[in-house]
Amino acid sequence: DAGVTQSPTHLIKTRGQHVTLRCSPISGHKSVSWYQQVLGQGPQFIFQYYEKEERGRGNFPDRFSARQFPNYSSELNVNALLLGDSALYLCASSFEYTQYFGPGTRLTVL
Amino acid sequence: GENVEQHPSTLSVQEGDSAVIKCTYSDSASNYFPWYKQELGKRPQLIIDIRSNVGEKKDQRIAVTLNKTAKHFSLHITETQPEDSAVYFCAASMGNQGGKLIFGQGTELSVKP
Numbered sequence: 001d002a003g004v005t006q007s008p009t010h011l012i013k014t015r016g017q018h019v020t021l022r023c024s025p026i027s028g029h030k031s032v033s034w035y036q037q038v039l040g041q042g043p044q045f046i047f048q049y050y051e052k053e054e055r056g057r058g059n060f061p062d063r064f065s066a067r068q069f070p071n072y073s074s075e076l077n078v079n080a081l082l083l084g085d086s087a088l089y090l091c092a093s094s095f096e097y098t099q100y101f102g103p104g105t106r107l108t109v110l
Numbered sequence: 111g112e113n114v115e116q117h118p119s120t121l122s123v124q125e126g127d128s129a130v131i132k133c134t135y136s137d138s139a140s141n142y143f144p145w146y147k148q149e150l151g152k153r154p155q156l157i158i159d160i161r162s163n164v165g166e167k168k169d170q171r172i173a174v175t176l177n178k179t180a181k182h183f184s185l186h187i188t189e190t191q192p193e194d195s196a197v198y199f200c201a202a203s204m205g206n207q208g209g210k211l212i213f214g215q216g217t218e219l220s221v222k223p
Contacts, residue, residue, distance in 0.1 A: 033210070042116075042199050042213030043154065056210045090153065092211075097142045097161070097203070099211060101153040 002027070004093050004102035012108045013081050021076045021105045025093030031055075032074040033099060034066055035090040043090055049074055081109045112137045114202050116214025124222055129187045131217045133200035136181070140202040143176060143183045144211070149196045157198075158185070190221045 005024045013019055025032050031050040035043035045058040049068035068074045072093075078085055086109045092099040113136040123129050135143075141162040146154035160167045160174045160183065167174050173186040187194055197218050201211040 035211075040216075042201075042216050043211070045210045045212070048210060058210070098144070098156060098159060100156065101146075103153045 004091055004100055006089075006091050006102040006105050008105060009103070010106045010108075012110065014110050015081055015083060017081050018077065018079045019081060019107060021078075021089050021091075021107075023074045023076070023091030023093075023102055025072050025074070025091075026095075026100060029093035029095050029100075030072055031094045032068055032072065033092045033094070034074070034076045035092065035101075036060075037088040037090055037104070039087075046076070078107075083109050085109050112202075112212045114200060114212045114214040116200050116217060118217060119215065120218045120220070122220045122222065123190050125190060125192060127190055129185075129190050129194070129219055129221075131185045131198055131200070131219075133183050133185075133202075133214050134181055135183070135202040135212070137202070137204065137212075138181065139204045140181075140212075142203040142209075143174070144201050144203075145174060145185050146199045146201065147196045148199065148216075154199060187219075190219075192221050192223050195219055195221045 007022045033048040034046040037043040047066040048056040052068045063079045066076045088104045090104045091102045115134045144159035147157045148154045171188045176183045197216045199216050200214040203209045203211050
């Protein structure tokens, strides 16, 4: 049974550009959450989607947006990239309480 | 606001010793407390979790205890092995259906052979 998958693995962008990150949850999981992990810190919650509806939003600017598709996969979009957006972006899928993380996308903004 | 404090930030033990990591949460509505292990460059992996209606849970060498009154929960690893070396994160959540996890700052555990 496949785990959570994310693409791409690594990404390098320049300031001002936009980026789209993708996540496929574990089969049967209807909830997807996105987290940002800066080096040396714990993951910070960005969004949760359940059954294609936004269920929660963290303390991130409007440059961050997300959506969930009918097959429960999800995209995270970040516009007008800043140097401070450089981080590991983690997707987690869940069934009830437990959240399982994907391998993450390492975003570097130059 | 919501906050999870985790201590210590680094922990070094000899192989075979026990390791204890402690967390405190601020929101009394929190009802789910997972622990994740993250090796360098890898994803956080769930190692054990506990819900608020349970005071203690064990899984082989790993145990978690929860004190709802004090809003404390702890991870206990016995008979530590070098492969236990990693960063450990505690987290707290208020709901099911994969609700928002608030993470602690992490503890870097080093187990020396």
